[in-house]
Amino acid sequence: MKHQFDIAVFEGDGIGPEIMEPTVKILAEMATAGEYALNFNVVPAGAAHYAATGESLPEASMDAARNSDAILLSAMGLPSVRYEDGTEISPQIDLRKALTLFAGVRPVRIFPGQKTPLNMPEGKEVDFVLIRESTEGLFHTQGKGEVTQDEARETLLITRDISEKLFRFTFGLAKERKQQGRGPGRVTCVDKANVFRSFAFFREIFDAEAKKHPDLTADHAYVDATALWFVLKPWDFDVLVTENMFGDILSDLGAGLMGGLGVAPSADIGLEHAVFQPCHGSAPDIAGQGIANPLAMILSGAMMLDWLGVRHDNPKLVKDGTRLREAVEAVIGKGEVLTGDLGGTAGTQDAANAVVDMLGQS
Ligand code: ATP
Numbered sequence: 001m002k003h004q005f006d007i008a009v010f011e012g013d014g015i016g017p018e019i020m021e022p023t024v025k026i027l028a029e030m031a032t033a034g035e036y037a038l039n040f041n042v043v044p045a046g047a048a049h050y051a052a053t054g055e056s057l058p059e060a061s062m063d064a065a066r067n068s069d070a071i072l073l074s075a076m077g078l079p080s081v082r083y084e085d086g087t088e089i090s091p092q093i094d095l096r097k098a099l100t101l102f103a104g105v106r107p108v109r110i111f112p113g114q115k116t117p118l119n120m121p122e123g124k125e126v127d128f129v130l131i132r133e134s135t136e137g138l139f140h141t142q143g144k145g146e147v148t149q150d151e152a153r154e155t156l157l158i159t160r161d162i163s164e165k166l167f168r169f170t171f172g173l174a175k176e177r178k179q180q181g182r183g184p185g186r187v188t189c190v191d192k193a194n195v196f197r198s199f200a201f202f203r204e205i206f207d208a209e210a211k212k213h214p215d216l217t218a219d220h221a222y223v224d225a226t227a228l229w230f231v232l233k234p235w236d237f238d239v240l241v242t243e244n245m246f247g248d249i250l251s252d253l254g255a256g257l258m259g260g261l262g263v264a265p266s267a268d269i270g271l272e273h274a275v276f277q278p279c280h281g282s283a284p285d286i287a288g289q290g291i292a293n294p295l296a297m298i299l300s301g302a303m304m305l306d307w308l309g310v311r312h313d314n315p316k317l318v319k320d321g322t323r324l325r326e327a328v329e330a331v332i333g334k335g336e337v338l339t340g341d342l343g344g345t346a347g348t349q350d351a352a353n354a355v356v357d358m359l360g361q362s
C-alpha cells in the first residue's frame with residue numbers, strides 16, 4: 001500500500017499563492033511517480049484573510065495544521081493590513097508557538113555556477129545548516145517589552161527544556177548529514193557566553209548533549225566571530241545552532257551569501273510537527289505580476305520530502321527530496337532561466353518549468 005501523507009497548505013498573502021501553485025504541482029507529480037501519496041489540503045490564513053473575515057488564523061486552519069503530517073507555507077502578512085493595536089499579522093509565528101516548532105532550519109548552499117557576493121576559491125562549495133531556536137531567546141518578549149519615558153527593556157529567555165530539545169535535534173541532524181556524506185559531523189554552538197550568563201547556560205546544556213555524541217565534533221563560536229567567518233570561510237561550517245535573535249540575523253546573512261532571498265528555503269521543526277517555508281516574506285511590491293522567484297518555495301518543498309522520508313523511514317521520499325533540490329540547483333547553476341531577483345528575465349512559471357524539465361533529465 002502507498003504511504004499517504006496529509007499536507008496542510010497555507011498559500012498566504014502577496015506572492016504566496018503564485019509560488020505555492022507550481023510547488024504543489026511539482027510535489028504532486030513526484031508523488032504520482034513515487035511510492036507515496038501526498039494529499040494537499042489548502043487552508044485559509046493570513047493578512048488578506050483577516051481583512052476579509054476578521055480572523056488571521058481560523059481555528060479550523062489551526063486544526064488542519066495540527067492534524068497534518070507536514071505543513072507547507074508560502075508567506076503571510078501585508079504591510080497594509082494590521083491588527084487594531086497596530087501589530088503585524090503573522091500567523092506563521094502563531095503556528096510556530098502553538099506547535100512548539102523550536103528548531104528553525106536554514107540551509108546555506110553555494111555551488112558551482114551560483115551567483116554569490118563571495119569570492120569562492122576554485123573547487124570550494126558551501127553546504128551548511130544554521131539552526132535558529134525559534135520560540136524563545138530575545139524574541140520571547142516580542143511586543144511585550146517594557147517602555148517608559150526614560151527607558152526600555154526586553155528580556156532574553158533560555159529554558160533548559162527547549163535547549164535540550166534543540167540540541168538533541170541539532171546533533172541528530174549532524175549525524176544524518178554525516179550518514180548522507182554531506183558533512184563531517186561537526187556542530188558549532190554560536191553564542192556570546194563570554195558576556196552573558198544566559199548564553200553560558202545555553203552552552204552548558206549544549207556541552208552536555210555533545211558528550212552523548214562521541215562520533216561527532218562539537219565546538220563553540222561567538223556570534224560576532226561567526227558573522228566574520230560566514231564571509232571569510234563559510235565552507236568550513238557543517239551544522240550551527242544558536243539563539244533566536246542571533247539566528248534571525250545570521251540567517252539573512254546566509255541568504256545574502258546564497259545570492260538572495262528568492263533561493264533561501266527554511267523549515268521550522270518541532271517534535272511532532274514541521275512547517276516548510278521560504279525565508280522571504282510576501283513581497284507585496286511584486287505580487288500579482290508572475291515574476292516572483294518560486295525556487296525558495298520549491299526548495300522548502302524538497303526539505304519537506306526529506307523530513308517526511310527520514311521521519312517515516314521512507315527512502316523514496318528522501319531520494320526525491322535530494323532529486324528536487326539538485327534539480328533546482330542545476331537550474332540556478334546553469335543560469336539560463338532565472339527570475340529578476342537573480343538577474344534574469346524569466347517569470348515564475350518559466351522558472352518552475354525549468355525545474356520540471358531538469359527533473360525529467362535526472
Ligand atoms: P517579512 O517581514 O515578511 O520577512 P520583508 O519586509 O523582509 O518581509 P520580503 O517580502 O521578504 O520583505 O521582501 C523583501 C524584498 O525581496 C522585496 O523587494 C521583495 O520583492 C523581494 N523578494 C522577496 N521574495 C522574493 C521572491 N520569491 N522573488 C523575488 N523577489 C523577492
Ligand code: MG
Binds near residue numbers: 280281
Ligand atoms: Mg524579512
